[in-house]
Amino acid sequence: MITKQKGTYDIYGDLAKKRAYVNEVLDALCEKYNYGYIETPVFEASELFHRGVGESTDMVQKETYDFIDRGDRSITLRPEGTAGVVRWFIENKLYGNLTDPVKVYYNMKMYRYERPQSGRNREFTQWGFECFGSDDVMSDAEVISLAYNAYRLLGLDNITIKINSLGDTESRNNYREALIKYFKPKIKDLCEDCQNRLEKNPLRILDCKVDAENEIIKNAPKTLDYLNEASLERFNKLKELLDLMDINYVVDTNLVRGLDYYNHVVFEVVLDDSYALGGGGRYNGLVETLGGPSVPGVGFAMGYDRTILAMEEHNVNIPINDSIDVYLLYVSETEKETAAYLTQDLRMNGFITETDMMGKSLKGQFKSVDRFNSKYLIVLNDEKLADNKITIKDNKTKEEEDININDLVDYLDMHM
RNA sequence: GCGAAGUUGGUGAAGUGGUUAACACGCCGGAUUGUGGCUCCGGUAUGCAUGGGUUCGAUCCCCAUACUUCGCCCCA
Numbered sequence: 001m002i003t004k005q006k007g008t009y010d011i012y013g014d015l016a017k018k019r020a021y022v023n024e025v026l027d028a029l030c031e032k033y034n035y036g037y038i039e040t041p042v043f044e045a046s047e048l049f050h051r052g053v054g055e056s057t058d059m060v061q062k063e064t065y066d067f068i069d070r071g072d073r074s075i076t077l078r079p080e081g082t083a084g085v086v087r088w089f090i091e092n093k094l095y096g097n098l099t100d101p102v103k104v105y106y107n108m109k110m111y112r113y114e115r116p117q118s119g120r121n122r123e124f125t126q127w128g129f130e131c132f133g134s135d136d137v138m139s140d141a142e143v144i145s146l147a148y149n150a151y152r153l154l155g156l157d158n159i160t161i162k163i164n165s166l167g168d169t170e171s172r173n174n175y176r177e178a179l180i181k182y183f184k185p186k187i188k189d190l191c192e193d194c195q196n197r198l199e200k201n202p203l204r205i206l207d208c209k210v211d212a213e214n215e216i217i218k219n220a221p222k223t224l225d226y227l228n229e230a231s232l233e234r235f236n237k238l239k240e241l242l243d244l245m246d247i248n249y250v251v252d253t254n255l256v257r258g259l260d261y262y263n264h265v266v267f268e269v270v271l272d273d274s275y276a277l278g279g280g281g282r283y284n285g286l287v288e289t290l291g292g293p294s295v296p297g298v299g300f301a302m303g304y305d306r307t308i309l310a311m312e313e314h315n316v317n318i319p320i321n322d323s324i325d326v327y328l329l330y331v332s333e334t335e336k337e338t339a340a341y342l343t344q345d346l347r348m349n350g351f352i353t354e355t356d357m358m359g360k361s362l363k364g365q366f367k368s369v370d371r372f373n374s375k376y377l378i379v380l381n382d383e384k385l386a387d388n389k390i391t392i393k394d395n396k397t398k399e400e401e402d403i404n405i406n407d408l409v410d411y412l413d414m415h416m
Numbered sequence: 417g418c419g420a421a422g423u424u425g426g427u428g429a430a431g432u433g434g435u436u437a438a439c440a441c442g443c444c445g446g447a448u449u450g451u452g453g454c455u456c457c458g459g460u461a462u463g464c465a466u467g468g469g470u471u472c473g474a475u476c477c478c479c480a481u482a483c484u485u486c487g488c489c490c491c492a
Contacts, residue, residue, distance in 0.1 A: 058490045303492030366452030
Protein backbone atom coordinates (compact mmCIF):
# COMPACT_ATOMS: atom_id res chain seq x y z
CA MET A 1 0.00 0.00 0.00
CA ILE A 2 1.22 3.45 -0.80
CA THR A 3 0.85 5.64 2.24
CA LYS A 4 1.00 9.36 2.62
CA GLN A 5 4.33 11.01 3.17
CA LYS A 6 5.40 11.79 6.68
CA GLY A 7 3.95 15.02 7.94
CA THR A 8 1.34 15.37 5.21
CA TYR A 9 -2.37 14.89 5.56
CA ASP A 10 -5.49 14.70 3.44
CA ILE A 11 -8.16 17.31 3.87
CA TYR A 12 -11.69 15.94 3.50
CA GLY A 13 -14.98 15.49 5.28
CA ASP A 14 -15.57 17.58 8.37
CA LEU A 15 -12.07 18.99 8.34
CA ALA A 16 -12.62 20.29 4.82
CA LYS A 17 -15.85 21.93 5.94
CA LYS A 18 -14.22 23.46 8.99
CA ARG A 19 -11.46 24.90 6.88
CA ALA A 20 -13.95 26.29 4.40
CA TYR A 21 -15.68 28.04 7.28
CA VAL A 22 -12.44 29.44 8.67
CA ASN A 23 -11.49 30.66 5.20
CA GLU A 24 -14.82 32.39 4.86
CA VAL A 25 -14.40 34.22 8.17
CA LEU A 26 -10.85 35.26 7.44
CA ASP A 27 -11.57 36.35 3.87
CA ALA A 28 -14.42 38.53 5.03
CA LEU A 29 -12.29 40.09 7.73
CA CYS A 30 -9.45 40.88 5.34
CA GLU A 31 -11.92 42.55 3.05
CA LYS A 32 -12.91 44.88 5.89
CA TYR A 33 -9.28 45.83 6.32
CA ASN A 34 -9.03 46.29 2.56
CA TYR A 35 -6.34 43.65 2.05
CA GLY A 36 -6.26 41.98 -1.36
CA TYR A 37 -5.83 38.26 -1.87
CA ILE A 38 -2.55 36.98 -3.23
CA GLU A 39 -1.11 33.58 -4.07
CA THR A 40 2.53 33.11 -4.85
CA PRO A 41 4.18 29.97 -6.26
CA VAL A 42 4.87 26.99 -4.05
CA PHE A 43 8.48 26.91 -5.24
CA GLU A 44 10.92 29.74 -5.68
CA ALA A 45 14.63 30.13 -6.32
CA SER A 46 16.43 28.83 -3.25
CA GLU A 47 18.32 32.07 -3.01
CA LEU A 48 15.12 33.95 -2.17
CA PHE A 49 14.78 32.19 1.16
CA HIS A 50 18.47 32.09 1.92
CA ARG A 51 18.69 35.83 1.59
CA GLY A 52 15.23 36.66 2.82
CA VAL A 53 14.67 34.43 5.80
CA GLY A 54 18.34 34.47 6.74
CA GLU A 55 21.22 32.13 6.07
CA SER A 56 21.80 31.49 9.76
CA THR A 57 18.27 30.46 10.66
CA ASP A 58 17.49 26.83 11.32
CA MET A 59 14.54 27.12 8.98
CA VAL A 60 16.87 27.65 6.05
CA GLN A 61 19.77 25.57 7.30
CA LYS A 62 17.97 22.34 7.97
CA GLU A 63 14.27 22.57 7.30
CA THR A 64 13.79 23.48 3.67
CA TYR A 65 12.76 21.16 0.88
CA ASP A 66 15.43 21.77 -1.75
CA PHE A 67 15.90 20.19 -5.11
CA ILE A 68 17.60 20.75 -8.41
CA ASP A 69 15.14 20.83 -11.28
CA ARG A 70 15.70 19.47 -14.76
CA GLY A 71 17.12 22.79 -15.83
CA ASP A 72 19.77 22.69 -13.10
CA ARG A 73 18.04 25.40 -11.12
CA SER A 74 18.21 25.32 -7.36
CA ILE A 75 14.64 25.31 -6.13
CA THR A 76 13.11 25.49 -2.65
CA LEU A 77 9.55 24.86 -1.56
CA ARG A 78 8.47 27.91 0.39
CA PRO A 79 8.92 27.47 4.16
CA GLU A 80 7.08 30.71 4.91
CA GLY A 81 5.07 33.31 3.07
CA THR A 82 6.74 36.64 3.46
CA ALA A 83 9.78 36.14 1.22
CA GLY A 84 7.64 35.17 -1.77
CA VAL A 85 5.30 38.08 -1.29
CA VAL A 86 8.23 40.47 -1.06
CA ARG A 87 9.62 38.98 -4.27
CA TRP A 88 6.27 39.63 -5.91
CA PHE A 89 6.25 43.19 -4.60
CA ILE A 90 9.68 43.90 -6.01
CA GLU A 91 9.28 42.04 -9.29
CA ASN A 92 6.10 43.93 -10.14
CA LYS A 93 7.67 47.22 -9.12
CA LEU A 94 4.83 48.03 -6.80
CA TYR A 95 7.16 50.37 -4.97
CA GLY A 96 6.96 52.71 -7.93
CA ASN A 97 3.72 54.37 -6.94
CA LEU A 98 3.39 54.04 -3.21
CA THR A 99 0.81 56.72 -2.70
CA ASP A 100 -0.92 54.29 -0.38
CA PRO A 101 0.34 51.13 1.33
CA VAL A 102 0.17 47.88 -0.60
CA LYS A 103 -1.79 45.40 1.49
CA VAL A 104 -2.19 41.72 0.68
CA TYR A 105 -3.21 38.54 2.46
CA TYR A 106 -2.59 34.93 1.63
CA ASN A 107 -3.66 31.45 2.60
CA MET A 108 -1.01 29.06 1.37
CA LYS A 109 0.60 25.72 1.96
CA MET A 110 4.14 25.86 3.36
CA TYR A 111 6.80 23.17 3.56
CA ARG A 112 9.35 22.47 6.24
CA TYR A 113 11.31 19.29 6.76
CA GLU A 114 10.57 18.71 10.42
CA ARG A 115 9.50 15.94 12.74
CA PRO A 116 5.73 16.10 12.89
CA GLN A 117 4.06 16.60 16.23
CA SER A 118 0.97 18.22 17.60
CA GLY A 119 -0.03 21.11 15.36
CA ARG A 120 3.06 20.73 13.25
CA ASN A 121 3.38 19.07 9.87
CA ARG A 122 5.75 19.07 6.94
CA GLU A 123 3.09 20.43 4.67
CA PHE A 124 1.09 22.98 6.56
CA THR A 125 -0.98 26.06 5.95
CA GLN A 126 -0.30 29.59 6.93
CA TRP A 127 -2.78 32.37 6.63
CA GLY A 128 -1.00 35.69 6.72
CA PHE A 129 -0.82 39.21 5.46
CA GLU A 130 1.70 41.88 4.64
CA CYS A 131 1.57 45.64 4.47
CA PHE A 132 4.21 47.49 2.44
CA GLY A 133 5.09 51.13 2.26
CA SER A 134 4.21 52.47 5.68
CA ASP A 135 6.68 53.00 8.49
CA ASP A 136 4.01 54.60 10.62
CA VAL A 137 3.03 52.84 13.85
CA MET A 138 -0.47 53.08 12.49
CA SER A 139 0.41 50.19 10.20
CA ASP A 140 1.89 48.20 13.10
CA ALA A 141 -1.35 48.72 14.97
CA GLU A 142 -3.46 47.74 11.97
CA VAL A 143 -1.59 44.51 11.46
CA ILE A 144 -1.77 43.57 15.12
CA SER A 145 -5.43 44.43 15.21
CA LEU A 146 -6.16 42.31 12.16
CA ALA A 147 -4.38 39.36 13.70
CA TYR A 148 -6.12 39.86 17.02
CA ASN A 149 -9.58 40.16 15.54
CA ALA A 150 -9.08 37.14 13.33
CA TYR A 151 -8.75 34.84 16.33
CA ARG A 152 -11.59 36.46 18.16
CA LEU A 153 -13.92 36.14 15.18
CA LEU A 154 -13.01 32.49 15.03
CA GLY A 155 -14.22 32.11 18.59
CA LEU A 156 -10.86 31.94 20.36
CA ASP A 157 -11.40 34.47 23.10
CA ASN A 158 -8.56 33.65 25.44
CA ILE A 159 -6.03 35.35 23.21
CA THR A 160 -3.13 37.50 24.26
CA ILE A 161 -0.81 39.46 22.02
CA LYS A 162 2.75 39.42 23.23
CA ILE A 163 4.72 42.32 21.90
CA ASN A 164 8.28 43.46 22.07
CA SER A 165 10.53 45.77 20.15
CA LEU A 166 13.89 44.90 18.71
CA GLY A 167 14.39 48.50 17.68
CA ASP A 168 16.08 49.66 14.54
CA THR A 169 19.25 48.07 13.21
CA GLU A 170 21.45 50.16 15.48
CA SER A 171 19.46 49.25 18.59
CA ARG A 172 19.30 45.63 17.64
CA ASN A 173 23.04 45.35 17.12
CA ASN A 174 23.81 47.11 20.38
CA TYR A 175 21.50 44.77 22.17
CA ARG A 176 23.03 41.73 20.60
CA GLU A 177 26.50 42.79 21.70
CA ALA A 178 25.25 43.46 25.20
CA LEU A 179 23.68 40.02 25.41
CA ILE A 180 26.82 38.23 24.31
CA LYS A 181 28.85 40.21 26.80
CA TYR A 182 26.39 39.39 29.55
CA PHE A 183 26.01 35.69 28.84
CA LYS A 184 29.59 34.81 27.97
CA PRO A 185 30.93 34.45 31.54
CA LYS A 186 27.79 32.66 32.70
CA ILE A 187 27.16 30.43 29.73
CA LYS A 188 28.38 27.25 31.44
CA ASP A 189 25.45 27.44 33.82
CA LEU A 190 22.94 27.33 31.00
CA CYS A 191 21.75 24.38 28.99
CA GLU A 192 23.65 22.88 26.11
CA ASP A 193 21.34 24.42 23.54
CA CYS A 194 21.87 27.86 25.01
CA GLN A 195 25.61 27.39 24.79
CA ASN A 196 25.23 26.77 21.09
CA ARG A 197 22.99 29.77 20.69
CA LEU A 198 25.46 32.21 22.25
CA GLU A 199 27.36 33.05 19.07
CA LYS A 200 24.78 31.99 16.54
CA ASN A 201 21.70 33.72 17.81
CA PRO A 202 22.01 35.06 21.35
CA LEU A 203 18.50 36.51 21.27
CA ARG A 204 17.11 33.02 21.27
CA ILE A 205 18.61 32.27 24.69
CA LEU A 206 15.92 34.52 26.07
CA ASP A 207 13.07 32.24 25.19
CA CYS A 208 14.79 29.01 26.12
CA LYS A 209 12.31 26.68 27.75
CA VAL A 210 14.84 24.73 29.78
CA ASP A 211 16.31 27.74 31.51
CA ALA A 212 13.19 29.84 31.58
CA GLU A 213 13.23 30.07 35.35
CA ASN A 214 16.96 30.60 35.58
CA GLU A 215 17.97 33.87 37.27
CA ILE A 216 20.65 34.38 34.67
CA ILE A 217 18.01 34.73 31.98
CA LYS A 218 15.63 36.67 34.16
CA ASN A 219 18.33 39.22 34.90
CA ALA A 220 19.60 39.49 31.35
CA PRO A 221 19.64 42.88 29.66
CA LYS A 222 16.24 43.84 28.26
CA THR A 223 15.67 44.79 24.67
CA LEU A 224 13.82 47.89 25.68
CA ASP A 225 16.85 49.23 27.58
CA TYR A 226 18.84 49.18 24.38
CA LEU A 227 16.37 50.95 22.16
CA ASN A 228 17.51 54.32 21.00
CA GLU A 229 15.25 57.25 21.59
CA ALA A 230 13.36 57.10 18.32
CA SER A 231 12.78 53.37 18.60
CA LEU A 232 11.54 53.63 22.15
CA GLU A 233 9.24 56.46 21.26
CA ARG A 234 7.56 54.57 18.47
CA PHE A 235 7.15 51.53 20.67
CA ASN A 236 5.40 53.62 23.29
CA LYS A 237 3.20 55.18 20.65
CA LEU A 238 2.23 51.75 19.39
CA LYS A 239 1.17 50.67 22.86
CA GLU A 240 -0.93 53.78 23.09
CA LEU A 241 -2.71 52.90 19.86
CA LEU A 242 -3.25 49.31 20.95
CA ASP A 243 -4.80 50.57 24.17
CA LEU A 244 -7.14 52.76 22.20
CA MET A 245 -8.10 49.81 20.02
CA ASP A 246 -8.80 47.76 23.12
CA ILE A 247 -6.39 45.03 22.16
CA ASN A 248 -5.32 42.66 24.88
CA TYR A 249 -1.53 42.73 24.80
CA VAL A 250 1.37 42.28 27.16
CA VAL A 251 4.93 43.40 26.70
CA ASP A 252 7.26 40.42 26.80
CA THR A 253 10.85 41.56 26.70
CA ASN A 254 11.99 37.99 26.15
CA LEU A 255 9.99 37.67 22.96
CA VAL A 256 12.37 37.43 20.05
CA ARG A 257 11.59 35.88 16.76
CA GLY A 258 13.64 33.42 14.84
CA LEU A 259 13.73 35.03 11.46
CA ASP A 260 16.51 37.47 10.71
CA TYR A 261 14.41 40.06 8.97
CA TYR A 262 12.52 41.50 11.91
CA ASN A 263 13.12 44.87 13.50
CA HIS A 264 11.07 47.19 15.66
CA VAL A 265 7.86 45.54 16.74
CA VAL A 266 7.65 41.77 16.93
CA PHE A 267 4.55 40.08 18.24
CA GLU A 268 3.09 36.70 18.84
CA VAL A 269 -0.48 35.57 19.36
CA VAL A 270 -0.69 33.14 22.25
CA LEU A 271 -3.63 31.13 23.43
CA ASP A 272 -4.11 30.42 27.15
CA ASP A 273 -0.89 32.31 27.85
CA SER A 274 1.38 29.75 26.30
CA TYR A 275 0.50 28.21 22.99
CA ALA A 276 1.74 30.25 20.02
CA LEU A 277 -0.84 30.41 17.24
CA GLY A 278 0.86 32.97 15.07
CA GLY A 279 3.44 35.66 14.91
CA GLY A 280 4.67 38.62 13.01
CA GLY A 281 6.52 41.85 13.07
CA ARG A 282 8.10 44.64 11.13
CA TYR A 283 10.73 44.02 8.49
CA ASN A 284 11.95 47.34 7.21
CA GLY A 285 15.12 46.00 5.65
CA LEU A 286 13.74 43.00 3.84
CA VAL A 287 12.67 44.57 0.56
CA GLU A 288 16.12 46.04 0.19
CA THR A 289 17.81 42.78 1.16
CA LEU A 290 15.95 41.09 -1.65
CA GLY A 291 17.03 43.61 -4.24
CA GLY A 292 14.33 46.26 -4.07
CA PRO A 293 14.47 49.81 -2.84
CA SER A 294 14.19 50.62 0.84
CA VAL A 295 10.52 50.05 1.52
CA PRO A 296 9.20 49.34 4.99
CA GLY A 297 6.92 46.41 5.67
CA VAL A 298 5.05 44.69 8.45
CA GLY A 299 3.19 41.41 8.48
CA PHE A 300 1.82 38.43 10.29
CA ALA A 301 1.35 34.71 9.76
CA MET A 302 -1.14 32.45 11.46
CA GLY A 303 -0.46 28.77 12.03
CA TYR A 304 -3.68 27.78 10.34
CA ASP A 305 -3.69 24.09 11.21
CA ARG A 306 -2.79 24.86 14.78
CA THR A 307 -5.58 27.36 14.97
CA ILE A 308 -8.16 24.83 13.82
CA LEU A 309 -6.79 22.36 16.36
CA ALA A 310 -7.12 24.97 19.06
CA MET A 311 -10.70 25.67 18.00
CA GLU A 312 -11.49 21.99 18.30
CA GLU A 313 -9.82 21.70 21.68
CA HIS A 314 -11.72 24.71 22.95
CA ASN A 315 -14.97 23.32 21.62
CA VAL A 316 -15.58 26.35 19.47
CA ASN A 317 -18.76 25.87 17.55
CA ILE A 318 -17.81 25.57 13.90
CA PRO A 319 -20.92 25.57 11.74
CA ILE A 320 -20.90 22.55 9.48
CA ASN A 321 -23.73 21.67 7.17
CA ASP A 322 -24.21 17.94 7.57
CA SER A 323 -27.61 17.60 6.00
CA ILE A 324 -29.13 17.61 2.54
CA ASP A 325 -32.45 19.06 1.40
CA VAL A 326 -34.13 16.32 -0.58
CA TYR A 327 -33.74 12.61 -1.22
CA LEU A 328 -35.67 10.99 -4.04
CA LEU A 329 -36.72 7.35 -3.65
CA TYR A 330 -37.74 5.16 -6.54
CA VAL A 331 -38.13 1.53 -7.49
CA SER A 332 -39.31 1.05 -11.06
CA GLU A 333 -37.43 2.01 -14.18
CA THR A 334 -39.92 4.75 -15.08
CA GLU A 335 -39.72 6.18 -11.58
CA LYS A 336 -35.97 6.18 -11.94
CA GLU A 337 -36.30 8.26 -15.10
CA THR A 338 -38.45 10.73 -13.23
CA ALA A 339 -35.89 10.83 -10.46
CA ALA A 340 -33.21 11.63 -13.02
CA TYR A 341 -34.84 14.78 -14.26
CA LEU A 342 -36.22 15.83 -10.89
CA THR A 343 -32.78 15.76 -9.26
CA GLN A 344 -31.50 17.90 -12.11
CA ASP A 345 -34.36 20.33 -11.62
CA LEU A 346 -33.98 20.51 -7.84
CA ARG A 347 -30.25 20.99 -7.91
CA MET A 348 -30.46 23.79 -10.44
CA ASN A 349 -33.00 25.45 -8.19
CA GLY A 350 -30.57 25.42 -5.31
CA PHE A 351 -31.56 22.33 -3.34
CA ILE A 352 -28.99 19.83 -2.16
CA THR A 353 -30.40 16.67 -3.67
CA GLU A 354 -29.56 12.99 -3.53
CA THR A 355 -31.03 9.84 -5.00
CA ASP A 356 -30.04 6.21 -5.14
CA MET A 357 -27.15 5.17 -7.34
CA MET A 358 -26.43 1.84 -5.68
CA GLY A 359 -29.47 -0.12 -6.80
CA LYS A 360 -30.76 -0.22 -3.24
CA SER A 361 -34.05 -1.63 -2.15
CA LEU A 362 -36.66 0.84 -1.01
CA LYS A 363 -35.78 0.02 2.56
CA GLY A 364 -32.15 0.67 1.83
CA GLN A 365 -33.07 4.01 0.30
CA PHE A 366 -34.90 4.97 3.46
CA LYS A 367 -31.76 4.21 5.40
CA SER A 368 -29.85 6.49 3.07
CA VAL A 369 -32.34 9.25 3.76
CA ASP A 370 -31.40 9.09 7.43
CA ARG A 371 -27.69 8.79 6.80
CA PHE A 372 -27.79 11.88 4.61
CA ASN A 373 -29.93 13.56 7.23
CA SER A 374 -32.26 14.77 4.51
CA LYS A 375 -34.84 17.40 5.36
CA TYR A 376 -37.37 16.10 2.84
CA LEU A 377 -37.88 12.89 1.00
CA ILE A 378 -39.88 12.23 -2.10
CA VAL A 379 -41.29 8.80 -2.85
CA LEU A 380 -41.95 8.35 -6.54
CA ASN A 381 -44.81 6.05 -7.46
CA ASP A 382 -45.90 5.20 -10.98
CA GLU A 383 -49.58 5.22 -10.12
CA LYS A 384 -49.39 8.71 -8.71
CA LEU A 385 -47.06 9.92 -11.43
CA ALA A 386 -49.79 9.04 -13.90
CA ASP A 387 -51.72 11.92 -12.31
CA ASN A 388 -48.59 14.09 -12.12
CA LYS A 389 -48.52 13.60 -8.36
CA ILE A 390 -45.58 12.93 -6.11
CA THR A 391 -45.46 12.24 -2.40
CA ILE A 392 -43.30 14.60 -0.40
CA LYS A 393 -42.55 13.92 3.23
CA ASP A 394 -41.08 16.17 5.88
CA ASN A 395 -38.48 13.97 7.50
CA LYS A 396 -38.75 15.75 10.81
CA THR A 397 -42.49 15.88 11.36
CA LYS A 398 -43.09 12.75 9.27
CA GLU A 399 -46.03 14.50 7.66
CA GLU A 400 -46.48 13.73 4.01
CA GLU A 401 -48.68 14.98 1.26
CA ASP A 402 -49.21 14.49 -2.42
CA ILE A 403 -48.47 17.49 -4.58
CA ASN A 404 -48.36 18.19 -8.27
CA ILE A 405 -44.94 17.45 -9.68
CA ASN A 406 -44.81 20.90 -11.24
CA ASP A 407 -45.30 22.55 -7.85
CA LEU A 408 -42.32 20.81 -6.25
CA VAL A 409 -39.86 23.70 -6.38
CA ASP A 410 -42.47 26.18 -5.18
CA TYR A 411 -43.42 23.84 -2.38
CA LEU A 412 -39.83 23.51 -1.18
CA ASP A 413 -39.23 27.24 -1.52
CA MET A 414 -42.19 27.87 0.72
CA HIS A 415 -41.30 25.26 3.32
CA MET A 416 -37.56 25.79 3.71
C1' G B 417 19.03 15.72 13.60
C1' C B 418 17.75 13.27 18.73
C1' G B 419 14.24 10.58 22.10
C1' A B 420 9.56 7.67 23.75
C1' A B 421 5.22 4.86 22.61
C1' G B 422 2.22 2.72 18.96
C1' U B 423 0.35 0.12 14.03
C1' U B 424 -5.23 -6.32 14.25
C1' G B 425 -11.82 -5.69 8.89
C1' G B 426 -15.32 0.30 7.05
C1' U B 427 -14.99 1.83 12.67
C1' G B 428 -13.99 0.94 18.19
C1' A B 429 -11.24 -2.87 19.67
C1' A B 430 -10.16 -8.29 22.40
C1' G B 431 -6.66 -12.08 21.70
C1' U B 432 -3.07 -16.47 21.19
C1' G B 433 3.69 -19.52 19.12
C1' G B 434 -0.26 -24.44 16.50
C1' U B 435 -7.48 -26.44 13.69
C1' U B 436 -12.63 -21.85 11.29
C1' A B 437 -8.86 -14.24 14.83
C1' A B 438 -13.71 -12.70 20.30
C1' C B 439 -17.21 -8.89 21.03
C1' A B 440 -19.57 -4.28 19.59
C1' C B 441 -20.92 -0.54 15.96
C1' G B 442 -21.59 -0.08 10.87
C1' C B 443 -22.98 -2.23 6.31
C1' C B 444 -25.79 -6.01 3.23
C1' G B 445 -29.92 -9.57 3.01
C1' G B 446 -34.44 -11.67 5.18
C1' A B 447 -38.84 -11.61 8.58
C1' U B 448 -41.98 -6.86 6.42
C1' U B 449 -43.23 -9.01 -2.15
C1' G B 450 -43.44 -0.04 -2.53
C1' U B 451 -42.79 3.97 3.42
C1' G B 452 -37.62 3.38 6.83
C1' G B 453 -35.54 4.57 11.58
C1' C B 454 -37.51 -0.53 16.98
C1' U B 455 -37.03 -5.95 17.24
C1' C B 456 -35.43 -10.79 15.64
C1' C B 457 -32.52 -14.05 12.21
C1' G B 458 -28.45 -14.62 8.78
C1' G B 459 -24.02 -12.66 6.18
C1' U B 460 -19.77 -9.59 6.52
C1' A B 461 -10.79 -9.81 7.64
C1' U B 462 -7.22 -14.72 1.25
C1' G B 463 -5.93 -12.25 7.35
C1' C B 464 -3.29 -9.10 12.21
C1' A B 465 1.56 -1.98 8.74
C1' U B 466 5.60 -3.72 5.11
C1' G B 467 10.09 -6.70 4.24
C1' G B 468 13.33 -10.14 6.26
C1' G B 469 14.84 -13.70 10.27
C1' U B 470 14.13 -17.54 14.35
C1' U B 471 10.82 -21.90 14.37
C1' C B 472 8.12 -28.14 12.38
C1' G B 473 4.77 -23.80 12.64
C1' A B 474 4.24 -16.55 13.91
C1' U B 475 -0.61 -11.90 14.00
C1' C B 476 1.93 -13.22 18.62
C1' C B 477 9.58 -13.73 19.39
C1' C B 478 13.91 -10.87 16.84
C1' C B 479 15.75 -7.16 13.18
C1' A B 480 14.92 -3.45 9.59
C1' U B 481 11.72 0.00 7.07
C1' A B 482 7.26 2.96 6.63
C1' C B 483 3.54 5.61 8.88
C1' U B 484 0.94 7.56 13.44
C1' U B 485 1.08 9.99 18.20
C1' C B 486 3.97 12.75 21.83
C1' G B 487 8.44 15.42 23.30
C1' C B 488 13.45 18.06 22.22
C1' C B 489 15.60 21.38 18.61
C1' C B 490 13.24 25.08 15.74
C1' C B 491 9.06 27.49 14.35
C1' A B 492 3.32 29.18 13.19
